Amino acid sequence: MTDTKKKILLINGPNLNLLGTREPELYGTTTLAQVETALVERAARHNLELDYFQSNHEGHILDRIHQARTEGVTGIILNPAGLSHSSVAMRDALLGVAIPYIEIHITNRYQREKWRHQSHFSDKAEAVITGLGVFGYVASLDWWAWKLEGSSFEA
Numbered sequence: 001m002t003d004t005k006k007k008i009l010l011i012n013g014p015n016l017n018l019l020g021t022r023e024p025e026l027y028g029t030t031t032l033a034q035v036e037t038a039l040v041e042r043a044a045r046h047n048l049e050l051d052y053f054q055s056n057h058e059g060h061i062l063d064r065i066h067q068a069r070t071e072g073v074t075g076i077i078l079n080p081a082g083l084s085h086s087s088v089a090m091r092d093a094l095l096g097v098a099i100p101y102i103e104i105h106i107t108n109r110y111q112r113e114k115w116r117h118q119s120h121f122s123d124k125a126e127a128v129i130t131g132l133g134v135f136g137y138v139a140s141l142d143w144w145a146w147k148l149e150g151s152s153f154e155a
């Protein structure tokens with residue numbers, strides 16, 4: 001019997017293609033490609049498949065979210081980026097496909113402009129990570145692995 005790995009989809013929103021050179025004092029110097037590569041390798045160690053997608057175009061992100069349902073994606077790691085604070089359509093897409101997601105933000109949004117404190121996604125997220133830098137992506141993946149492996153705690 002083939003061992004079908006559970007699939008996690010990493011979605012990054014607008015301007016995160018600039019990660020590594022974009023306001024490095026806030027977002028750090030690790031590139032998005034480095035994050036994506038590391039997570040694919042880490043996912044494999046957890047016997048998970050990880051696919052990733054980044055777009056600066058809201059509609060393209062909506063289409064990728066819709067596609068995730070047909071692919072049987074188990075869970076999503078989502079950094080909506082600037083769309084966190086504005087996109088009802090993206091929230092509706094996630095609710096529409098009914099795929100659970102963890103919301104991750106590289107920066108601590110609560111240390112930034114007040115309008116960044118609000119997110120259209122947090123109340124429906126499994127969890128929200130904000131301010132761990134790019135480690136937030138690692139934490140998000142490990143959380144999915146822990147959850148899918150039965151959520152057992154070993155101190």
Ligand SMILES: O=C(O)[C@@H]1C=C(O)[C@@H](O)[C@H](O)C1
Nearest residue numbers: 015079081082105106107116
């Ligand atoms: O911290 C982050 O990853 C988020 C990324 C962005 O691009 C901003 O628009 C958000 O406000 C914060």
